[in-house]
Amino acid sequence: MTFTSHARVDTDRPARYLKQLCSHFDRKANSTFDEEKGRTDFEFGVxxxxxxxxxxxxxxxxxxxxQLDKLEFVVGxxxxxxxxKDGLAVNWKRD
Incomplete structure (x- = not known):
């Protein structure tokens, strides 16, 4: 069984934050990304x-x-x- 959670974070610079997060997480986890999408495989989830x-x-x-709690905390x-500085807030919604 898998557990999922989703968030849509309003920002004028989504591609910048995608790159920043994936680059940062790639130091300890496997991250891949381009200008439109990305993925980070942590030990405790994706x-x-x-x-x-x-x-x-x-x-x-x-x-x-x-694991989902931990993933929400780390990413959020x-x-x-x-x-x-941009006032970003992450509000998770679980399935």
């Missing part, structure tokens, strides 16, 4: 990134709820810290 007009979409998948915390 985050897929998608650039949309005016937003960065985050899709998380994990094997259990504890990093994006909010990177986007502090």
């Amino acid at each position: 985050c897929e990134f998608l650039v949309e007009q005016g937003a960065l979409v985050l899709d998380l998948t994990a094997g259990d709820l504890d 915390d990093h994006l909010e810290r990177f986007g502090k």
Whole structure:
């Protein structure tokens, strides 16, 4: 069984944050990305990134709820810290 969570974060610079997150996470996890989408494979789950007009979409998948909690925290915390000047906020919605 897998558990999923999603967020759509409004920003005028979604491609910038995609690149920044994937580059940062690639130091400890496997990240791949281009200007429109990205993916980071953590030990505790997967985050897929998608650039949309005016937003960065985050899709998380994990094997259990504890891993999903950790994934939401790690990805959300990093994006909010990177986007502090832009006032970015991540609100997760679980399936």
